[in-house]
Amino acid sequence: MSHISPKSTYYAIFGALMALTALTVYVAYLHLGWLNFPVAITIALTKASLVVLFFMHVKYSSKLTKLLVASTFFFLASLFGLTMTDYLSRGWHTSPRGTTTAGMMPKLSAAALAELPAATEQALANPQPLFEATCGSCHSFTTKTAPTLAEIHDLYANDQAKVVEWAKAPMKKREKFEPMPSFAHLGEARLQALARYMLQRAAEPPPAQ
Amino acid sequence: MWIFIIQEVMFFGGLLAAYMLYRIWYPGAWSEGSAELDIYLGGFNTAVLIGSSLTMAMAVRSAQTGKQKATVNWLIITMLLGLTFLVVKAIEYEHKWELRHVPGLNFHLEPGQSPQLAIFLSLYFALTGLHALHMVIGFGILAVIAWMAWRKRFTPEWYTPVEMAGLYWHFVDIVWIFLFPLLYLVDRAQQVAH
Numbered sequence A: 001m002s003h004i005s006p007k008s009t010y011y012a013i014f015g016a017l018m019a020l021t022a023l024t025v026y027v028a029y030l031h032l033g034w035l036n037f038p039v040a041i042t043i044a045l046t047k048a049s050l051v052v053l054f055f056m057h058v059k060y061s062s063k064l065t066k067l068l069v070a071s072t073f074f075f076l077a078s079l080f081g082l083t084m085t086d087y088l089s090r091g092w093h094t095s096p097r098g099t100t101t102a103g104m105m106p107k108l109s110a111a112a113l114a115e116l117p118a119a120t121e122q123a124l125a126n127p128q129p130l131f132e133a134t135c136g137s138c139h140s141f142t143t144k145t146a147p148t149l150a151e152i153h154d155l156y157a158n159d160q161a162k163v164v165e166w167a168k169a170p171m172k173k174r175e176k177f178e179p180m181p182s183f184a185h186l187g188e189a190r191l192q193a194l195a196r197y198m199l200q201r202a203a204e205p206p207p208a209q
Numbered sequence B: 001m002w003i004f005i006i007q008e009v010m011f012f013g014g015l016l017a018a019y020m021l022y023r024i025w026y027p028g029a030w031s032e033g034s035a036e037l038d039i040y041l042g043g044f045n046t047a048v049l050i051g052s053s054l055t056m057a058m059a060v061r062s063a064q065t066g067k068q069k070a071t072v073n074w075l076i077i078t079m080l081l082g083l084t085f086l087v088v089k090a091i092e093y094e095h096k097w098e099l100r101h102v103p104g105l106n107f108h109l110e111p112g113q114s115p116q117l118a119i120f121l122s123l124y125f126a127l128t129g130l131h132a133l134h135m136v137i138g139f140g141i142l143a144v145i146a147w148m149a150w151r152k153r154f155t156p157e158w159y160t161p162v163e164m165a166g167l168y169w170h171f172v173d174i175v176w177i178f179l180f181p182l183l184y185l186v187d188r189a190q191q192v193a194h
Helices: A007-028 A033-055 A063-088 A102-115 A121-125 A128-133 A149-156 A160-168 A188-203 B002-025 B027-036 B039-064 B068-098 B117-150 B160-184 B188-193
Strands: none
Touching: A007 A033, A007 B039, A007 B160, A033 B039, A033 B160, A063 B002, A121 A188, A128 A188, A149 A160, A149 A188, A160 A188, B002 B027, B002 B117, B002 B160, B027 B117, B027 B188, B039 B068, B039 B160, B068 B117, B117 B160
16 A cells, blocks of 8 residues: 555656557557457557556555455456347357248347348449348258249349349248348439349359358 | 545456457447547547546656646646547537447447447447546546645655545556557457458
């Protein structure tokens, strides 16, 4: 308790904190992909550790205080870990027939829809991301939960409008698959672009395994 | 005091868990929402708060070494920096009000904006609002401690209230150290690309 740090220590820690703040802002503008977030958190943890150890004197405190501080991280990690393992694994549910249930679908329409590229000309010129987020999650060349792209191509080779029509109001045609939900909420422009892209992709040979 | 701080960490931790979950679910809205926040005001406030942690640490050090006058002065500087932070925060809130981006009170989405922007902004106001409330309480605590120091109540043998107030103030600083990157810096790189 009675440890007195020299003034220079405090100024040095202050300098380090300011430098790390500048660093985190700088790094935020770099293209690191998924690494951006862990890097920002690591810098924040480093700053927090400096404050705890030196400004809050934990470095010079009793073992009991150190244990308490360490326990905070443990509790916080439990809070995050347990919450995320629950919520983030909820979409994994599989029905007894081994197919992904349609229970996932409402999540797609409510949550994913807002994240889809806007129906602008630019976005629709390359509908691949939109396709991957919607039709593509079930319909691929190797899918076992829905008709494959090759099958779709055989059925609708030159009939984009039919694909759109089906996507708006799908019926249950095949016993072995779960029924497809309607995608009418995507809107005409997106559906047309998707149907065009789907048929064009279906015409290409399947990618090598 | 440490046990109080630990429960405070868990209190903010719950909100941060909500932040994380919705960020994973709605990355687009998070990126949009964060782009709306002023990185200069946020960065300025970060510097102000780190500075106030330094002056707080100096106040505790002055109390440890029995310099009563210096303790009072450092505490007053800390309070002024805290006040600066709150004024800047108020300016930011006012911007949000003009944009009609205050969920529950004054909210309106422009065409093309994600509806989940409301969730980001709700968490933004919950997190920064509670943080600001902690600052206001901290300001009051520092005022009492400064008054006690001015009355020469502390000695190098007994300065516990100064130390406790310091721990609280540093904790509030740490909360902001996490809020700044989480709220202001989310996906800045992606926004530049678009």
